[in-house]
Amino acid sequence: MTVLTGPEEARTAAAVPKGGRWIDHWEPDDEQFWARIGRRVAARNLAWSILTEHLGFCVWLLWSIAVLNLSSVGMQLSVGQTLWLTTLPNLVGAAMRIPYTFAPARFGGRNWTIVSALLLLIPCGLFVYAIENPDIPFWVLLVIAATTGLGGGNFASSMANITHFYPTGKQGLPLGLNAAGGNLGTSVTQLAMPPLIVAFGLVAVGWVWMPLVLLAATGAYLFMNNLRKATSAYTVREMGAIARKPQTVIMSVLYIGTFGSFIGYSFSFGVLIKSQFPDIKGADYIWLGAFAGSLARPLGGWLADRFGGARVTAVDFLLMALGIGAVAMAVRAGSWPVFLAAFLFVFITxxxxxxxxxxxxxxIFRAKAMEGVDPADGPAVERALTRARRNAAAAIGITSAVGAFGGVLVQQAFRISLEQTGGIGPALVGLTVFYALCMTLTWAVYLRKVRIGETRMSLAQAGV
Known part of the structure; x- marks a missing residue:
C-alpha cells in the first residue's frame, strides 16, 4: 500500500487499498483527491477491465472464424445453418448486456469482473467439445455457439463499472480506451485465428483463450476494487424507468448508428468483400476494419472531452454518411482500392x-441531475452527482445492448439487399439515410438552443 502523510492522506490510503477490498471513500470529482490518489487507482482498475473485456470480444467472435473451417473437422452445414452460427452469438451477446449492466451494482465491479472472466471458460470448453464431436446435432451446436454471447455481455458490465472511477469531465478518453480494448478483440480473433488453425487445427481456437481468461480473473482478484457508492442494486422498476427515459432512448438510437454499424460491419465485411470482389482474398483484409475502428474509439473519446460529445457525434454521422456514399460509388465503379479505403474510413468513423x-x-445525466440544484449546496450537489452516475451507468448498459442488436439489423440489411437485388446498393442507401437522420437528431436534441432554467442554451453548452 502507498504510504502517505497527513490525516486526510492516511484516511484516503486506508480507504483505497491496492486491490481486493471495498473502497468506501471515492470522490473523483474532487480535484485534490483525483490528483493525489484517484487517478492511479482508476488507471489500475481500467487496465484489468480492458483485458477482461478484450477477451470477451475474442470469445464472442469465435464462431465467426470457426464456421469457415468446420468442413475440416467433418461438419457439413448449409449456408443458412452457418449464418445462424454467427447471428445467434450476436443476438445473445446483445441480450446479455442488460443483466451484465446491473451486475456490478449488485455484486461489486471487481467481484463481477472476476465472475464474468471465468464464465468465458464455458464457451471455450464447449467449443473444444463440439470440434472433437463433429456428429453432435445441429441444435446442440447452436446452443454451444450461443454461449459465446457471454463475451458480448462483458462490455456492458465493464463500461458501467469504469464510469464510476473517473471524473465526469474526463470520462471520454478512459471509456474510449476501455471500449477500444474490447473492440480490438474482434480484429485479434479475425487476424490471429486463421494461422493458429493452420498450425494446430480448429480445436486450438477453444484452448488458446483459457489461460488468458485465468490470467484476467487472477489480475482482477488481486488488483481491482469495488466501489461502495456504485453498488446500490437496481430494482426492476428502476431499470424500466431508466430505459424509458427519453435520453436513454435517444442515445440508444445514436448508438445503433455507431456501435451497431461497427459490429455489423465487422461480422459482414468478409461476406461483402467476397460478394462484391470475388477475386480478392477476403481473409487477408477482414481484420483491418475492426482494427481501424477499435483504434479510433479512444480518439472519439478524446475529441469529445475537448470539443463536446454532441458536436463530435453530429460531425461524425455526417462523415459516416459520406463514407458509405463513397463505398457505394466504389461498388458501382468496381474499384477494389476505393472500396477498401472507403470502408476503412467508415470503420474509423x-x-x-x-x-x-x-x-x-x-x-447528459449529470446536466439533467443538476437542473435546479444550487451549486453552493454541497450535500444537494453530491446527491445529484451520485444519482447521475448511477443512472448513467445503467443507461450505458441499456444503450450498449440496443447498439449490439443494431449490429444484427445491419447484417440483415445486407442479407436482404443481396437476396433481393443481387447487390448491396440498396442497403448502402438505407444506411446513408439513417446516418443523416442520426445527425439531425443529435443537432435537434443536443446542439439546438432551448430554454434551460432562465437562459437559452443547448445541452452541448451544458457540457454534453
Whole structure:
C-alpha cells in the first residue's frame, strides 16, 4: 500500500487499498483527491477491465472464424445453418448486456469482473467439445455457439463499472480506451485465428483463450476494487424507468448508428468483400476494419472531452454518411482500392462515434441531475452527482445492448439487399439515410438552443 502523510492522506490510503477490498471513500470529482490518489487507482482498475473485456470480444467472435473451417473437422452445414452460427452469438451477446449492466451494482465491479472472466471458460470448453464431436446435432451446436454471447455481455458490465472511477469531465478518453480494448478483440480473433488453425487445427481456437481468461480473473482478484457508492442494486422498476427515459432512448438510437454499424460491419465485411470482389482474398483484409475502428474509439473519446460529445457525434454521422456514399460509388465503379479505403474510413468513423456517444451519456445525466440544484449546496450537489452516475451507468448498459442488436439489423440489411437485388446498393442507401437522420437528431436534441432554467442554451453548452 502507498504510504502517505497527513490525516486526510492516511484516511484516503486506508480507504483505497491496492486491490481486493471495498473502497468506501471515492470522490473523483474532487480535484485534490483525483490528483493525489484517484487517478492511479482508476488507471489500475481500467487496465484489468480492458483485458477482461478484450477477451470477451475474442470469445464472442469465435464462431465467426470457426464456421469457415468446420468442413475440416467433418461438419457439413448449409449456408443458412452457418449464418445462424454467427447471428445467434450476436443476438445473445446483445441480450446479455442488460443483466451484465446491473451486475456490478449488485455484486461489486471487481467481484463481477472476476465472475464474468471465468464464465468465458464455458464457451471455450464447449467449443473444444463440439470440434472433437463433429456428429453432435445441429441444435446442440447452436446452443454451444450461443454461449459465446457471454463475451458480448462483458462490455456492458465493464463500461458501467469504469464510469464510476473517473471524473465526469474526463470520462471520454478512459471509456474510449476501455471500449477500444474490447473492440480490438474482434480484429485479434479475425487476424490471429486463421494461422493458429493452420498450425494446430480448429480445436486450438477453444484452448488458446483459457489461460488468458485465468490470467484476467487472477489480475482482477488481486488488483481491482469495488466501489461502495456504485453498488446500490437496481430494482426492476428502476431499470424500466431508466430505459424509458427519453435520453436513454435517444442515445440508444445514436448508438445503433455507431456501435451497431461497427459490429455489423465487422461480422459482414468478409461476406461483402467476397460478394462484391470475388477475386480478392477476403481473409487477408477482414481484420483491418475492426482494427481501424477499435483504434479510433479512444480518439472519439478524446475529441469529445475537448470539443463536446454532441458536436463530435453530429460531425461524425455526417462523415459516416459520406463514407458509405463513397463505398457505394466504389461498388458501382468496381474499384477494389476505393472500396477498401472507403470502408476503412467508415470503420474509423464508427470508432470515433462510439467514443463520442459514450462521453455524452454521463454528461447528459449529470446536466439533467443538476437542473435546479444550487451549486453552493454541497450535500444537494453530491446527491445529484451520485444519482447521475448511477443512472448513467445503467443507461450505458441499456444503450450498449440496443447498439449490439443494431449490429444484427445491419447484417440483415445486407442479407436482404443481396437476396433481393443481387447487390448491396440498396442497403448502402438505407444506411446513408439513417446516418443523416442520426445527425439531425443529435443537432435537434443536443446542439439546438432551448430554454434551460432562465437562459437559452443547448445541452452541448451544458457540457454534453
Amino acid at each position: 464508427t470508432g470515433i462515434g462510439n467514443g463520442s456517444t459514450y462521453k455524452m451519456i454521463p454528461a
